Amino acid sequence: MSEITTPRETPDHTTWKQSDVVPTLDMVAALAGVSRSTASRVLNGSPQITQATVDAVTAAVDQLNYVPNRVARNLARRSTQMIAVVIPEHTAAFFADPYFASIIQSAARYLSSTDYTLTLLVASEADPDKTRRFLRGGNADGALILSHHIGDRDYLNLARSIPVVFAGRPLEPMDGDPYIVDIDNVAASKVATRHLVQRGCRRIATITGPLEMSAGVDRVDGWRAALEEAGQETDLIEVSDFSYEGGAAAAERLLERSREFDGLFAASAKMAAGAISTFKREGLRVPDDIAVTTIDNDFFARNSDLPLTTVDQHTGMKGAVIAETLIRLINGETVERITYVPTELIIGTSA
Amino acid sequence: MSEITTPRETPDHTTWKQSDVVPTLDMVAALAGVSRSTASRVLNGSPQITQATVDAVTAAVDQLNYVPNRVARNLARRSTQMIAVVIPEHTAAFFADPYFASIIQSAARYLSSTDYTLTLLVASEADPDKTRRFLRGGNADGALILSHHIGDRDYLNLARSIPVVFAGRPLEPMDGDPYIVDIDNVAASKVATRHLVQRGCRRIATITGPLEMSAGVDRVDGWRAALEEAGQETDLIEVSDFSYEGGAAAAERLLERSREFDGLFAASAKMAAGAISTFKREGLRVPDDIAVTTIDNDFFARNSDLPLTTVDQHTGMKGAVIAETLIRLINGETVERITYVPTELIIGTSA
DNA sequence: GTGAAAGCGCTAACAC
DNA sequence: GTGTTAGCGCTTTCAC
Numbered sequence: 238m239s240e241i242t243t244p245r246e247t248p249d250h251t252t253w254k255q256s257d258v259v260p261t262l263d264m265v266a267a268l269a270g271v272s273r274s275t276a277s278r279v280l281n282g283s284p285q286i287t288q289a290t291v292d293a294v295t296a297a298v299d300q301l302n303y304v305p306n307r308v309a310r311n312l313a314r315r316s317t318q319m320i321a322v323v324i325p326e327h328t329a330a331f332f333a334d335p336y337f338a339s340i341i342q343s344a345a346r347y348l349s350s351t352d353y354t355l356t357l358l359v360a361s362e363a364d365p366d367k368t369r370r371f372l373r374g375g376n377a378d379g380a381l382i383l384s385h386h387i388g389d390r391d392y393l394n395l396a397r398s399i400p401v402v403f404a405g406r407p408l409e410p411m412d413g414d415p416y417i418v419d420i421d422n423v424a425a426s427k428v429a430t431r432h433l434v435q436r437g438c439r440r441i442a443t444i445t446g447p448l449e450m451s452a453g454v455d456r457v458d459g460w461r462a463a464l465e466e467a468g469q470e471t472d473l474i475e476v477s478d479f480s481y482e483g484g485a486a487a488a489e490r491l492l493e494r495s496r497e498f499d500g501l502f503a504a505s506a507k508m509a510a511g512a513i514s515t516f517k518r519e520g521l522r523v524p525d526d527i528a529v530t531t532i533d534n535d536f537f538a539r540n541s542d543l544p545l546t547t548v549d550q551h552t553g554m555k556g557a558v559i560a561e562t563l564i565r566l567i568n569g570e571t572v573e574r575i576t577y578v579p580t581e582l583i584i585g586t587s588a
Numbered sequence: 589m590s591e592i593t594t595p596r597e598t599p600d601h602t603t604w605k606q607s608d609v610v611p612t613l614d615m616v617a618a619l620a621g622v623s624r625s626t627a628s629r630v631l632n633g634s635p636q637i638t639q640a641t642v643d644a645v646t647a648a649v650d651q652l653n654y655v656p657n658r659v660a661r662n663l664a665r666r667s668t669q670m671i672a673v674v675i676p677e678h679t680a681a682f683f684a685d686p687y688f689a690s691i692i693q694s695a696a697r698y699l700s701s702t703d704y705t706l707t708l709l710v711a712s713e714a715d716p717d718k719t720r721r722f723l724r725g726g727n728a729d730g731a732l733i734l735s736h737h738i739g740d741r742d743y744l745n746l747a748r749s750i751p752v753v754f755a756g757r758p759l760e761p762m763d764g765d766p767y768i769v770d771i772d773n774v775a776a777s778k779v780a781t782r783h784l785v786q787r788g789c790r791r792i793a794t795i796t797g798p799l800e801m802s803a804g805v806d807r808v809d810g811w812r813a814a815l816e817e818a819g820q821e822t823d824l825i826e827v828s829d830f831s832y833e834g835g836a837a838a839a840e841r842l843l844e845r846s847r848e849f850d851g852l853f854a855a856s857a858k859m860a861a862g863a864i865s866t867f868k869r870e871g872l873r874v875p876d877d878i879a880v881t882t883i884d885n886d887f888f889a890r891n892s893d894l895p896l897t898t899v900d901q902h903t904g905m906k907g908a909v910i911a912e913t914l915i916r917l918i919n920g921e922t923v924e925r926i927t928y929v930p931t932e933l934i935i936g937t938s939a
Numbered sequence: 940g941t942g943a944a945a946g947c948g949c950t951a952a953c954a955c
Numbered sequence: 956g957t958g959t960t961a962g963c964g965c966t967t968t969c970a971c
Binding site for chain 2: 951
Binding site: 251252253255256257259304305306307308309311312317319324338341345346348349354355356357358359361367370371373374375376396397398399400414416481514540542566567569570571572574 | 602603604606608610655656657658659660662663668670675689692696697699700705706707708709710712718721722724725726727747748749750751765767832865891893917918920921922923925
């Protein structure tokens with residue numbers, strides 16, 4: 238009969254248990270020998286407090302390693318110290334888009350210097366009300382809407398509950414008079430197109446973004462304005478979707494329509510990169526046969542052997558400006574209805 | 589004497605003001621003719637309640653358009669319903685990295701089906717304690733650490749306050765016995781390297797990630813294991829940093845050392861893409877002269893005329909698994925110390 | 940300058 | 956099943 242040994246179980250799976258005690262304000266007050274209110278005042282930097290008490294409380298805080306409970310603080314203050322970023326669920330590769338990623342990152346960075354915190358809110362398609370409920374449920378002091386699509390207007394009534402700032406102008410003027418932070422898309426594409434003109438292009442095509450987005454419409458308008466100013470034709474337009482593949486396909490369509498153009502303004506760097514890949518495949522040289530300018534100074538504009546001549550829209554700054562605008566709104570400060578973030582033409586080798 | 593007309597000012601800048609009143613639970617209860625607790629019970633789906641009262645409360649909720657105040661609820665429940673994602677500030681292009689972006693997105697997506705919310709926490713370099721204070725200040729029910737660097741261990745003591753899950757195994761085994769979600773990096777790189785062997789490569793080099801990261805170390809180990817298994821040399825190693833530029837530079841160094849190798853395992857798709865650009869510039873053909881395999885099925889692996897043969901680490905799933913793990917930990921459930929996310933070899937044309 | 944007391948809006952025993 | 960009563964941990968009048 239063999240002896241059965243039950244091995245001491247070395248668990249490779251466990252449950253988590255808290256091992257720190259979390260001190261409260263009352264404990265700090267007790268240790269400092271003051272009342273809870275006084276301790277609170279010290280923590281909130283109230284002016285009229287004896288240096289002695291300040292020191293006592295500070296010491297107690299350090300000793301206990303106390304950190305205020307935000308939830309309780311927020312309930313008392315009737316605030317949340319949270320900013321929600323609303324991002325569209327259907328945009329599958331939302332974060333893959335360097336534009337959004339950069340904006341969010343810069344907003345998060347800016348907020349990290351304040352007491353606010355960024356919350357990611359994936360707007361559910363299945364339950365669109367969920368987002369609104371969340372935002373109205375005292376979950377955020379303000380919201381930051383990144384999508385540019387039709388559904389945007391849905392978020393407008395939101396603005397009656399909490400301050401909302403849109404990154405990019407929604408297409409249709411909205412009742413709610415939204416707050417907007419954006420670049421001047423018309424001006425930006427005008428600059429990019431003018432560069433082609435000045436470089437000597439005689440026939441300039443464009444690949445646009447979706448015309449249901451303000452950035453789509455505005456960038457064609459800028460292109461058109463620049464060409465009219467130069468007395469050139471404005472017929473070579475192909476509508477696309479801001480994507481790499483879309484740009485490549487639109488370039489094919491353009492080439493089917495005409496082999497005459499010597500300049501292209503693509504409304505996004507992704508589309509420009511896609512178009513250039515098509516041109517190369519067709520044996521066309523950039524910029525010699527076709528000069529290309531675009532908007533966005535992102536990975537697609539930089540990371541190739543052919544750095545694009547492009548309008549940098551400073552997405553890194555944009556996120557911070559949006560966040561700042563929102564906070565000023567939250568603080569009841571006066572804010573412009575629309576804030577333009579400056580842009581800058583970057584000369585590459587594509588034009 | 590001219591009449592002076594003061595134009596009615598059309599303000600282009602304004603302050604935001606709230607126009608909705610926010611109903612409270614008490615209002616709902618009053619309208620439904622029940623006590624606050626009963627109303628609360630209905631809202632929280634308590635079992636034993638008369639259908640009649642449920643209906644009454646529901647009606648009141650609808651009528652008032654009531655939505656519970658989370659802050660108050662969380663204070664009472666002593667929870668926050670928030671998950672914090674800790675991201676390293678110094679990783680300038682953090683979001684630009686599709687790996688992180690994809691994980692965050694999938695985590696956010698998963699959480700959107702729960703009552704939890706994702707908070708972005710930029711770990712300040714200037715004030716490293718800030719992050720810890722935040723996390724301990726009742727701001728999150730759990731944290732999700734994305735960085736892989738040395739400083740990781742700093743976050744471990746965090747795990748005494750709230751559950752923490754690491755995306756990717758920290759290099760040194762840590763005292764705190766952290767919870768980890770990762771792919772099996774050794775196995776993944778073994779698979780990728782074996783593919784080169786099976787394809788007939790006789791001399792296989794590798795470009796590694798930083799050896800201060802577990803993913804860096806493990807992936808060399810897998811490469812070495814596969815080569816030893818095949819009886820091949822394991823001397824052609826160049827250490828790099830997972831970046832495109834780093835990969836390109838490492839490839840140059842490799843070529844200086846030897847022109848003999850006919851296979852390369854690059855530990856990340858970005859490095860693979862960089863290396864391939866170097867090879868092309870040197871007139872070497874991929875895969876004919878040098879076959880290349882790597883890890884990551886991201887933009888760098890897909891978006892070129894040369895789709896890479898790579899190990900997909902399913903980042904889209906990884907984020908969800910991490911989030912799920914964290915929530916189970918929060919709920920006091922039993923969780924494996926380390927959870928491996930499955931990987932999959934994707935055959936491209938680079939090898 | 941500091942303390943006492945009254946909430947913030949909700950949940951959760953505990954009674955009935 | 957439902958109401959009553961205490962809080963959750965903090966801020967904030969209002970006295971002194």
